[in-house]
Amino acid sequence: MDIAIVGAGLGGLALARVLHVNGIDAVVYEREAWRGARGQGGMLDIHSGQRALRAAGLIDEFYAIARGEGQDMRLLTPDGTLLLQEDTPDDAPLLRPEVDRADLRNLLLDSLPEDVVRWGHAFAFADKGLLHFADSSSAAYDLLVGADGASSRVRALLTDARPVHIGKNVVEIGIPDIDRTHPDLAAMVGRGTYWVLGDGISLAAQRNGDGRVRIGVSFYNTAEDWFATSGIPFDDPAAARARLIELLPGWDPRITALIESCDDTIMPRSSTSLPIGLTWPSTPGATLLGDAAHLMPAVGQGANMALLDGAVLGLALAAHPHDFPAAVKEYEREMFERTGAAARKSADMHELLSSPDAAQKMLAFFQPG
Template identity: 80%
Template sequence: MTIAIVGAGMGGLMLARTLHLHGLHAVVYEREPSRDARGQGGMLDIHSGQQALREAGLFDRFLTIARREGQDMRLLEPDGTLLLQEDTPDDAPMLRPEVDRADLRALLLDSLPGGTVRWGHAYESAADGVLHFADGRSAPYDLLVGADGANSRVRALLTDARPEHLGQNAVEIGIPDIDRTHPELAAMVGRGNYWVLGDGKSLSAQRNGDGRVRIGLSFYHTGEDWFATSGIPFDDPAAARARLLELFAGWDARFTALIAACDDTIVPRSLTTLPVGLTWPSNPGVTLVGDAAHLMPAVGEGANQALLDGAVLGRALAAHPQDFATAVKEYETEMFERTGAAARMSARMQEMLMAPDAAERLLAFFQPR
């Protein structure tokens, strides 16, 4: 029985690892030409997903790449007022450690037998138990698992639902080797999460494992066409920095200094989400994991739910290796309930971020912790 996984993200790789532990073989088809073809993004807050890593026999190795100090939190207002500062003790439990997405992906990839991931296979379509790829190649399957992210093409086999714009657009910038190049800004950002909210915008800064600080500049209550009208010339980094500084005029000079210090990697991101509580009629030959199944606002749940998806589906398939229909239905029943609750929580957090008094609401949310 052939299990084909489309997409080598967290959910797809965790599924392949779980199946491997149970003696079941799967093939992961990934459109990227190699594991190092592109950067994998920033840091992940891994909390509930730790359970999946334990079950996969990867938790001890995860602890070697996780950053306890990534749990630090600083929350400020645009005028520089510090609302909250949480510094993690050296002996604090690793409840929500940060881990570099690239490191976690490498951990999962290295846990799989050679040849499990077939690079350079861009999924085009599937029909009658055959996968078709963009370059004309094909491959058979008995079960197809779409792990192909927010803009999943496999999703269309199960539902007409499509991601909808969240009313938030973001610009990602960064400062490389910040401890050496801008030690004063490094000290300001600290070791973990640095948030400034107000005026319908936010600035978030976060250290990466390679010494780079990734900075997200978010603009709330903006539409899908906002980048076209924002006046940010993304093809001219110096002019883009200047325009971003204009958009944050009036903010404390320490915050605008982060923008001024960024390098030439300036990336627009239009944020979308799938409907909260999305479900579909069970199909014994196709299912979804991760963002393909339940794309949520980027508030810390996506990667965790994807890891859990892979573990839960893998266990179900191991329990019913000759009955994919039962395994898929068992997985989807659990997944719909679990991720529906996570999506509702994420939507509430997104509402806080978009509120006029976002900083005060987040302060009230975090203080009991």
């Protein structure tokens, strides 16, 4: 029977890999023209998702690309007060190592036979066991798995739920080759994450494996149209950086120097999520995983849940190779419970970060009692 996976993100590739190691064929249809067609984002904190990589037979390869030092963290208030500094010993276990999303995706891609991923196939709709693509081609399927992210087209086959804005807007910027170009800022950021919280705003600067520091400036309790009203001229990078700093009145100049030193890559991103605890009646022939199934606030759970989704579904299909409906029901039962709990935790963390005293609450989170 034909298993069609729409989307070559982490969850879809984890599913394809677990099926492959269990002797089950699947095809992944991806709209991008090739693996490097689009940037894959920054670092991921992989914790529970390591179980999926074990099931995929890739845990040793994962440890080879993971960055244990990425677990380092510095937590500050906008006036530059250092509240917490955690430095990871070199021999510490890799419980929550950071990894470049692109590196992890490449690891999964390289673990699959070359013909598993079909690039340049943009899913349009499904009808009577046929996938239809934007180029008018089609392909048969017995099981369709929507792994096509937050804006999933497959989702509509199972539920009317749609992502909604959560009152958070993020401006993504970065400093390339920071150790060479800005060694003083490199020392300030450290080896992992440099996190400033306060005033309903957060600035998170994070080391990437390629020497770039990616920075996200998040504005909480803001409307969906906030970018249009913020006065940030995204078509003029220098003016955009200046406006960003204006939006951080009273912040320590050492912190805003991170913004001044960024290159011209400036990306606005609105944050959305699906309803917490979203479920749907089990439907023969189709299911969802990853952000398509349970998009939640970005606080370190999404990628782990997607990897686990792929592994759990793959193992269920391997256990019921001739009964896809039973496998899907088994997977969805586990997935709904696991990701519902993760979504609730993520929503609680989002609420904490949006509070006026977020820095002190976060300090208490990391140092309870």
